[in-house]
Amino acid sequence: MLVQDVIEFFDSLASDWDETIQVDEKIVDEVLNRANVKEDAIVLDVGCGTGVLIPYILEKGAKKVTGIDISPNMARIAAEKNKSEKVEIICGDASSKGYDHRFDSIIVYNAYTHFYDPELLVEKLCHYLKKGGVLCIAHSPGYENVNSMHEKYSHVTNLLPETEEMKAIFERHVKIKGLVDEKDLFLISGIKY
Numbered sequence: 001m002l003v004q005d006v007i008e009f010f011d012s013l014a015s016d017w018d019e020t021i022q023v024d025e026k027i028v029d030e031v032l033n034r035a036n037v038k039e040d041a042i043v044l045d046v047g048c049g050t051g052v053l054i055p056y057i058l059e060k061g062a063k064k065v066t067g068i069d070i071s072p073n074m075a076r077i078a079a080e081k082n083k084s085e086k087v088e089i090i091c092g093d094a095s096s097k098g099y100d101h102r103f104d105s106i107i108v109y110n111a112y113t114h115f116y117d118p119e120l121l122v123e124k125l126c127h128y129l130k131k132g133g134v135l136c137i138a139h140s141p142g143y144e145n146v147n148s149m150h151e152k153y154s155h156v157t158n159l160l161p162e163t164e165e166m167k168a169i170f171e172r173h174v175k176i177k178g179l180v181d182e183k184d185l186f187l188i189s190g191i192k193y
């Protein structure tokens with residue numbers, strides 16, 4: 001999987017993204033609750049795409065939301081849609097980007113499989129979590145559906161690692177807080193200690 005292919009793939013989908021995807025608000029609410037997004041939280045939305053999650057994060061009372069996406073077209077749309085002093089959109093590679101502050105909650109929603117080095121990403125993100133902060137990686141639909149959907153796009157996505165492998169990656173960096181492995185949601189979360 002080449003980063004340039006990922007960028008081109010998502011750049012080409014960006015203008016139709018919001019019309020194509022279906023947002024299940026119940027799932028989004030569960031993801032944000034499990035990521036501990038609440039009043040005054042400082043939140044990082046990794047692989048934010050067009051910023052689908054951002055209004056829901058703000059609704060929870062977050063103080064600041066940073067969205068990062070490697071696709072310039074996705075990041076541009078996210079910035080256009082979310083003009084608020086509470087929102088910052090960065091176009092960049094979340095595996096290597098540094099930040100000048102740490103986060104209460106970091107969410108990777110429907111994006112984890114597109115990262116070329118999944119463990120590097122977790123390690124990087126955990127560095128920017130506050131102590132007691134939560135990292136939450138989630139995919140909807142769940143494990144099997146995501147992997148069968150992704151099989152035909154192997155040039156721009158990996159499959160989700162086995163649950164045990166995900167747990168092992170998390171355990172090297174955070175204390176596991178929650179695991180959901182259901183038909184419509186796969187989620188793993190951990191707390192920085």
Ligand SMILES: C[S@@+](CC[C@H](N)C(=O)[O-])C[C@H]1O[C@@H](n2cnc3c(N)ncnc32)[C@H](O)[C@@H]1O
Pocket residue numbers: 006007010021046047048049050051052068069070071074092093094095109110111114115116
């Ligand atoms: C399937 S989309 C999901 C977008 C959004 N989270 C949503 O649920 O609508 C995955 C996103 O991850 C982004 N992405 C892939 N690799 C990335 C990287 N290394 N750094 C930042 N974003 C990345 C893609 O550009 C794409 O917008």
